[in-house]
Amino acid sequence: MNIHIGQGDIAERIRSIVADLRSLEGPLLPILHEVQDQFGYVPREALPVIADELNLSRAEVHGVVTFYHDYRDHPAGRHVLKLCRAEACQSMGGDALAERIKVLLGIDFHQTTLDGGVTLEPVYCLGLCACAPAAMFDGEVHGRVDDELAAELVEEARR
Structure with a gap:
């Protein structure tokens, strides 16, 4: 609104x-x-x-x-998906995961989908290094994010 x-x-x-x-x-x-x-x-x-x-x-x-990366200078979408970009997550496939999610959403980091539904943001450590790669969707953290979970998160964000 x-x-x-x-x-x-x-x-x-x-x-x-x-x-x-x-x-x-x-x-x-x-x-x-x-x-x-x-x-x-x-x-x-x-x-x-x-x-x-x-x-x-x-x-x-x-x-x-x-x-601080958490502060925005423009409104976010209805949902915010943050992907960990720290070294542990990168070493466990975080870069490939980020590219897949960007393609699924059709946006890059710091962008919001055209329908205003999802904002994609990088975050530099969610504290889930042992469960890398990690993501945060609307404040809820997810570890061991694979292709299947990434698709589920994107689908949930589009609802």
């Missing part, structure tokens, strides 16, 4: 999030996570508001958002 949100509305919502979380030690990451949870991504307009509210430079906030 795409709802047009004016810049004033964004700033107001961001200030409310910051007010709720600013008392945490190291509040920037929790604030960015909450912004993404509420908007589905971290709007560019949010960065100067967060910087101002936390007395940080815009460059500091931008640097954090661009450093």
Whole structure:
């Protein structure tokens, strides 16, 4: 659902999030996570508001958002499929798995299918190294992903 949100509305919502979380030690990451949870991504307009509210430079906030792969600068699809790109998963067929999934979905990493159904993202370690290759579908981790499970995940995402 795409709802047009004016810049004033964004700033107001961001200030409310910051007010709720600013008392945490190291509040920037929790604030960015909450912004993404509420908007589905971290709007560019949010960065100067967060910087101002936390007395940080815009460059500091931008640097954090661009450093961590979990933060998006645009809305994701209805489902998010993350594929582990770390060395253990690569050594267990992760590269071939990624190529198969890209073909099945018709997209590359950091893209969303035309119907808005699935966003494909790389992730650098899901902590399932002993069960490589690994994937995460809508927050649920899957280990030992083979062709069959990959096809099932893609089919589930298309529903």
